[in-house]
Amino acid sequence: MLTDQHGVYNVNVGVLGHVDSGKTSLVASLSTKLSTAALDKHPQSKERGITLDLGFSSFTVPMPDHLQHLPSQTLQFTLVDCPGHASLIRTIIGGAQIIDMMILVVDVTKGIQAQTAECLVVGEIATRHLCVVLNKVDLLPEETRPRLISKAKKRLAQTLAATTFAGCPMVAVSAKPGGGDGPGNSAVGVEILIEQLARMVPASPRQAKGSFLFAVDHCFALRGQGTVLTGTVLSGSAEVGATIELPEARLQKKIKSMQVFKKPVQACMQGDRAGICVTQLDPKVIERCIVCTPGAVPTFSAAIAAVERVRFYSGKLPSSSKVHVTLGHTTVMAEAQYFGLPDGSSQSPALALASTISRIGQLALNASEARFDFSQDYAHQAELHGLEGRPRSFGDGVHYGPQWALLTFDQPVTAPQDALVIGSRFEVDASKATCRLAFYGRLAGLIDASDPQQMRKLRIFKVKRRSGSIDRMNKDGLSAVCKGMFKKETDITVFAGLKVVTQDGHIGTIDGSFGKSGKFKVSFQTPVAPPQPGCGGITLTFKRYIYDANKKALHQ
Known part of the structure; x- marks a missing residue:
């Protein structure tokens, strides 16, 4: 397998939490290798004192017992340090597509805060594997610390009970005791956290099959070498000398060289965090984008997505209204028309409800769940429903079970045909304690909304x-x-x-x-x-x- 190329099995761990919860301090205490975008190296991050962009760093541990069957000697955790400020939610959800596991950092002195709910939504969309870190325990009075930590864990457990993370592990740490970096201020509880993360790693191996998809998050010129695209392999594999495509720029390039955390390698595969060097590419014209096997990623102006409403979203989602739709690192406005299976279809309301409950969160993870049958009749919906709805008669066209959205984008979008989709209402005031993430799902089919022949294939009534x-x-x-x-x-x-x-x-x-x-x-x-x-x-x-x-x- 391709992991033998560098002997490392990589797992991407998103680090999310409310602003000032200590995410970057925790990442600093865990990391032994830093990328060019780690620990708030962005000048504006230093100036403002908050994380403004995705940061990447890593550390390694020996392969745990339950992963000994994999063809690698070392387990590497790549930490994806996400911003916590409400105004940077687009950057946060752009990172959702690349993580395998998640750390939710909570300031133990403050508990759940405004953006914590949005972080939980991102977590449910991205992964089934969450570890909650109660940070800043050194700020609790020493004599009552164990009792206060226990109380905080119980409160969090009550909140998580209504999510897919019910019963998830929680670890108490102090990433930066006393707020300083001097002698005697080493992090507390980090070793326990590392052990917990190692136990949580799924035992299923990576897949080298399929089209190569590489989510680029940073791009820079390297004098005498070329242009380096750093990112995460979403699927497939690529080797030095292979031809890759930048579909948005309509360019094809050959891979000159490749590194994984500054170590030269000959190949990379699904899950790897890599830097790919190409020549004759101006880094100024490339921002966050997708790189792929030539011809694997289309550009389109409309699509059908299998969607679920986010349970924390409290507003209405009427058909024909505009939403912000994120596919990978791209966010564009789109008009959404919602529809689903009518009562009286092949799936009874009770079975469809059970199906919906069982697939909460799985829809975003499993592209095979986002099937769409153009021969099926679908009932138009005045709005996107949540699980709190009640079954009504066939005449109302309301149902339990799968729902879809016809998304017509304000501008063409370039994304994989089964891309993760997140719908948001970013126009809502970020200072208000409300969730702005409205729905999530997967692309289920592409369609040309300007072609009447194609639109007639949609049997929506x-x-x-x-x-x-x-x-x-x-x-x-x-x-x-x-x-x-x-x-x-x-x-x-x-x-x-x-x-x-x-x-x-x-x-x-x-x-x-x-x-x-x-x-x-x-x-x-x-x-x-x-x-x-x-x-x-x-x-x-x-x-x-x-x-x-x-x-x-x-x-x-």
């Missing part, structure tokens, strides 16, 4: 309902004249052959108009008794497909 009443029953009880459903100028022939239902459940068929006042004739399958005064209501329910070439076509 809206349910329409009209009500009227029986005006007069004929003596045979099998036919009637009805009124109140149509205006006198309505062409009733459009509705001929459609089924109607009486208040007591009798099914009839519209035969045609009766006179010129909007009345119409209905024939019933079984005899209907003459209605009592104030009764005799009938209902017509039908579907109109939004993208049907014949806008007037009616279906039942």
Whole structure:
């Protein structure tokens, strides 16, 4: 396997938490190797005293017993130090695609803070493996410290009980005792944290198969060598001498050389943090981007995504509204139309609800869950639903189970066809204690919204309902004249052959108009008794497909 190229099995660990919780201090206490973007080296980070960009560093440990079957001698943890400030959430969620595990840093003196919920959402989207670090325990009075730490763990456990991280491990540390770096100020509890992280590493091996996808987060020129693209391998593998593509720039380059944390290697594979050197590339025109096997990553202006609503998001998500959509490191505005399986489909409401609950969080991790069948009928939704919804009738088109969004982007997007999708409402005031992440999921299909032929492939319908009443029953009880459903100028022939239902459940068929006042004739399958005064209501329910070439076509 390709991991033998450098004998290291790499695991990417996102370090997230509220601003000033001590994330970067914790990273500094753990790290033995630093990348060119580590520990707030950005000049503005130093000036403002907060993390402004993703930082990368690493440390290694011997392979634990449960990973001895892997063809590597050393386990490396690459720490992805994410900003904590609310205004930098785009940078944080851009890092979600590259992490395997997560450390949530909580200031033990403050507990859960405003952005902690957003960090938890990012964690649920990105991974199943979380370790909570209670930092700054040195600030607690020594005589009551154990009791206060225990109390803080219980409070956090109650919060996490409603998430996929229920029962996750918690470690108390002091990354920077006394706030200084002098003698006697070495970090406390870090060894226990390292042991816990090693136990949490999944035993499944990396995959070298599939297209090479490399998420670039930094780019710089190296005099006499070329341009270095640093990032994380999302899938597949690449070797020195291979041709790679920068699809957004429409450029192809050959890999001149490659390093993993300043160590030259001949190849990299899924999960590796690497630097790839190419020639004749201006670093000023490349920011965060995707690098791939030539032809593997398309550019598109609309897509269908399998989505789930974020449970912490409290606002409404109406169809046809604009949201900020993040795919990798790219965030663009998009109009979202929501739809899902109607009641009466092959999946019962109870089974669909169970399916939804079981796949919370998994949707973002498993691209195979984001299947989309163009031959299926889908019910248009006025808004994206959460698990708190209740089942309604077929006529409302509301369901339990999978939901999708048709995303029409304000500008073309370049991303893998099964890319992780995060929808947000960044226009919400960042100073308010509210979650701005609204939904998450995976791309399930690409579509050209400007091509009517392609749009007609989407069998999304809206349910329409009209009500009227029986005006007069004929003596045979099998036919009637009805009124109140149509205006006198309505062409009733459009509705001929459609089924109607009486208040007591009798099914009839519209035969045609009766006179010129909007009345119409209905024939019933079984005899209907003459209605009592104030009764005799009938209902017509039908579907109109939004993208049907014949806008007037009616279906039942």
